[in-house]
Amino acid sequence: MTTFLQLHLLTPYPPSNPNRDDQGRPKAAMLGGAQRLRLSSQSVKRALRMSPAFQMGLKGHLGDRTKLLGEVVRDHLVKQGQEPAEARKVAEAVAVAFGKMEAPPKDQPLEARQTTLAFVSPQERGFALELAEKLAAGAKAPPEKELRQTVLRSADGAVDIAMFGRMLADAKEFSREAAVQVSHAITTHAALAEDDWFSAVDDLKTREDDSGAGHLGEHAFGSGVYYLYACVNCDLLVENLAGDRELAARGLEALAEALATATPRGKQNSHAHHPRAMFIRAEVGPQAPRDLTGAFFTPVKGADLxxxxxxxxxxxxxxxxxxxxxxxxxxxxxxxxxGQGTLSGIKSFARAAVERVAHA
Structure with missing residues (x-):
């Protein structure tokens, strides 16, 4: 039976714009016929990955989402004394394991870049550099299928890849199913974005006949209490981490802390939004998971949202x-x-979920 860890969080945000749409306004959604403010799951997951809980607590066990692995390989070889042109050729031969390479711009040298972002684990990065060194020393590049088997892995110690998964369109056998699902965060109540008109003063403008602002602009923001839901398939997390249960437990501790403390950072310098979850409900068991969004289809109202x-x-x-x-x-x-419970208690509860996973 699968063990599921489910986390439900309520976090109040001050006036802010942490996750913007294509027009620079706070993202929104309709729920129960009422407009809500929204934080996309993608922005939340990046905030989790970049949080101190992940970056410090899981150091050495985090991947990189990048098109630039080829450039990493090229620069590594150049530092070892390889000619830049030859280093680039080797880098392209290795980086293709992670996806197709960009076509060269007209009349410009080809940079070693993939056409799509690849989620690369530290172990895979190390294998890519080892293979590049062998090719630079004169070894023959293996066929494409063998190349991928040499560099790619379907399970290793990258916690964020194990949690959030990855898709490799050209090497589907090395894609990984996400062990963690993260919802879009939505306000529990009706909420609209507001528009702010602002001006800026030119410090060096001193002439009395040239009064007025040096710059005029508009800025949108919003505030509210957001509901966020995350569900962890603990069995799959352990499997994605090649059976490393201790690393999975550390990952769940980091996830619980990051969900409570991390936030998308859009316009953070303008608003200084650093919210903390004020309510967390953590659940564990083999029952089919369910979110609690239905609690807010009728927007909550009142003086204390x-x-x-x-x-x-x-x-x-x-x-x-x-x-x-x-x-x-x-x-x-x-x-x-x-005054009930602590984040430390939530982290310990999350960590203990791994103990319920049956041994293979």
Whole structure:
């Protein structure tokens, strides 16, 4: 039976614009017939990967999403004394394992870049550099299929790849199914973006006959209490990490901390938004996972939107448990306003989920 760890979070954001659309406005969504502000799952996952919880807690076990692995290989060979032109040829021969290479711009030398982003683990990066050194020393490049088998892995110690998965269109056998699903965060209540008109003063403008602002502009922002849901297939996480249960447990601790503390950083210098989750409900068990978004199809209202959101979330969990049977075997709650629980307790609860995964 599969063990699922589910995390439900409520986080209040001040006026801010952490995740913008193509017009620079806060992203939005309709839910229950009401406009909500939204943070895309992609922006949240990047914030998790870039958070101190991941970068410090999982150092050495994180991948890179990049088109530039070829340039990394090329620069590595150049530092070892290889001629730049030859280093580039070798880099292109190795980097193709991660995806097709860009066509050369007209009348310009080809840079060693893939056409699409590849999620590359530290182990795979090391294998690519080792192979490049052998080719630079005169070894013959292996056929494409053998090349991929030499460099790529379907499971290793990259926690973020194990969690969030990857797609390699040209080497599907080395794609990885995500062990962690992360929702789009939406406000629990109706919320609209606001527009701010601003001006900036020219410090060196001193003539009285040249008064007025040195710059005029507009900026959009919004605020609200966001609901975020994440679901972890703990069995798949361990499998994606080549059976390393201790690393999987560390990964879940980092994930729990990052979900509570990390945020997309759009316009952060303008708004200084550094929110913390005020309510976390963590659940574990073999039951089929379910999110609690239904708690907010009717937008919460009132003078205390956070308290109303907590009440709605708990109420929906109780209703689903009553209708479908228990949706978990154990629950841990952190409620900052009520003085209940701690982030340390949530992290320990998340870590312990790995102990429920059956040994192969």
């Amino acid at each position: 956070l308290a109303a959101s907590v009440t709605a979330l708990d109420g929906m969990a109780e209703k689903l448990d009553r209708a479908y049977g228990p949706c978990h075997e154990a629950v841990e709650v952190m409620d900052v306003t009520a």
